[in-house]
Amino acid sequence: MAGNNPNSKPMNLTLKIWRQKNFQSAGKMETYQVKDISPEMSFLEMMDVLNEDLLRQGIDPVAFDHDCREGICGMCSLYINGRAHGPERGTTTCQLHMRKFNDGDTITIEPWRAGPFPVLKDLCVDRSAMDRIQQAGGYISVNTGGVPDANEIPIPKAIADKAFDAATCIQCGACVAACKNGSAMLFVSAKVSQLAMLPQGKVERKTRVENMVAQMDKEGFGACTNIGSCAAECPVGISLENIAMLNREYINATFTSENV
């Protein structure tokens, strides 16, 4: 279905959208029609068109999370036609454009589905569990001031580049939503690897991995069974190598633990 729309004509679409009043209530799918959608629009601009329509009819607009609309803040989080962030690889929902769809398509839009991500309303979910994992150890313990000159510790370019690649995770939660186990391993591994690779992060590498993994388990994320849908659906291309590194870090830490 996805593919470049050949004649860039406006499209009419059927949308099936999850509506849920709040955390306590049950939700259900509702069907809406949108007309004259330009292929140049972004997916979220198409949602804006729908919401303006609903509002004019006095119907509560569909709530969805978004902010930067340029693929970097990690706020947008739609499950489109059964895929986290929709059909285009390496693309957040906000960067997905309607030229990937065709006139007459039916598009199903749901929230992230995972136990640790309760639905707040419609398509908005609570992802604070990911912040709590970061708080458990996703940092290097330095206070402001009193640090060495930035060029005092050279870091080989290859390592700096690899650390950067891991650091580009936008914490959107697509990896969790895409995983049938609801595992957060890709997300956690990105932070663990970034910091374990850098000389500044090595000092706390053992406690960091232990504490972050413990928090991940506590939040109720599922186990990783190496399926790889997380990396396949990750909008910024976080690599599975990070999970391998996390596993090594974790085994190493538990054998020689300093957490006593």
Place this chain on the structure above:
Amino acid sequence: MILDSKIPDGPLAEKWDRHKFNVKLVNPANKRKYDIIVVGTGLAGASAAATLAELGYNVKAFCYQDSPRRAHSIAAQGGINAAKNYQNDGDSVFRLFYDTIKGGDYRAREANVYRLAQVSVNIIDQCVAQGVPFAREYGGLLANRSFGGAQVSRTFYARGQTGQQLLLGAYSALNRQIAYGKVKMYPRTEMLDLVMVDGKARGIITRHLVTGKIESHSAHAVILATGGYGNVFYLSTNAMGSNATAAWRAHKKGALFANPCFTQIHPTCIPVSGGYQSKLTLMSESLRNDGRVWVPKAVGDNRNPNDIPEDERDYFLERKYPSFGNLVPRDVASRNAKLACDEGRGVGTTKLAVYLDFADVIKRDGVNTVSQKYGNLFEMYEKITGENPYTQPMRIYPAVHYTMGGLWVDYNLMTTIPGLYATGECNFSDHGANRLGASALMQGLADGYFVIPYTIGDYLAQMPAARVETTHPAFKEAETAVRADVDRLLNINGSRTVDDFHKALGHIMWDYCGMARNAEGLQFAKQEIRKLREEFWKDVKIVGVNEELNVTLEKAARVADFLELGELMVDDALNRNESCGGHFREEYQTPENEALRDDENYTYVAAWEYTGANQPAVLHKEELKFENVKLTQRSYK
């Protein structure tokens, strides 16, 4: 009211050190008796919250997104300046200071800018220690690139995602303090009012964006780090939720608003493609290091860009500004793009675009090198436009990007309300009439890591540690007022959507208070904004209730504030009968269409006082004194 900038005595280079020595200190054991509210968790807010908590203060931090890491600082692409002189190309603290003052067209305070340049070097050290993966050379040392308005390479970067990496550094420091219990974090919580007790800022009123709960928070001091107000224009490179509400409501409580008309229109953004457009996407200034800006020489040349021969192209920036070329400051680049389009030489279907061409650098350095440097930006461009910039020049056009204006602050970053501070893009302080690229990240982190931790201590040391309870009548009154505002919006039951009003405001602002302004247009805009505001309060349509996640209600409250701020921007633009930096009044230009300043009459900061709904704002002036640089006509030729 006399505006006291509290600039310390002494020679420029010694002011900050002297000041740090002279400020009063809160002793380490007493710090835990003081509470500080930080609104905003972008670079300015997260760095301040983390650092203040490290020092021992109790911090409450707020943001409207679901996580502090999503503040719009995350979207900054190109880089952060610092006077490290790692390249040995003649950089120094003084040169960074000088470039910033000149780039700002001599409308910033010398002492603040000098301090900014001084602490810039500490920022890079701090970020590296936190694990920020800056770009490096093969030898393992940090890499630099150049940015507009400078002839040295002093910009540190992390591919095209510098803001993300810096913010994640600050976010990690913040997380560490949250884990220690020294920072209490309130995400999805919007500040709707400032609470004052005995003339001092003592707290805020917030609305929880999921439950609608309206709450009071008390503290000894309040820091606003809520970002810029570019969304007055509806279309901008800001995030959808970026807003002026916190700053504007503080303004209505007595904080003066400085230079509101100083907005930055960034030259390299992806052009508007249709009326449904919700935001504009920046293509980083770093692209101008290698990309060449051009339009066809002939009016109405509709050929495919690759079919237009070299000698029929006008590389207008290189032609007009041979020494800075494509790297002239933003205001100059934007205005020239507009001129080219006004002449009918714009490109693309809307004719409101110019080319940014990478063919030469690709030929010179190869596709791989180019994709190493700019890969993610090229990808972003292709996702949005469906065009491949490796084979076809980008189309770009200026877009609203940054606001130099903001809450007036003194040297200590305190507003005119005692105990209320403003940091980052929210204040007006360091960039004058035009901000240089890669200097906002520097300023946000300077304010948060290295300035406010000293200056706020000076204030707290002089006030009793006793807390004000949120049962105090001032809190109850403010809560009631906020609730009444919300009810008023919900009860209008009109017919026109919030976005509709916002777009209408945006059009007025862009047409009359955008890249070029004139007195007649501004007067017209003022009337139009007033009419629109009146209509808004009669006819805006909002559904639902307060006690739920109500996106329309959130937006309406923000647009209501934009409708007031927009008018003040117009007033300010009307008042300033000169052109400087991003403020270009068509009546005041040189024969070569460059901005013509009037130093005799306008070398001041225009700080506006709120005097009531629909009442004229009152102007206060802070005269700017230049003792270390000579005011000259900016020249990038």
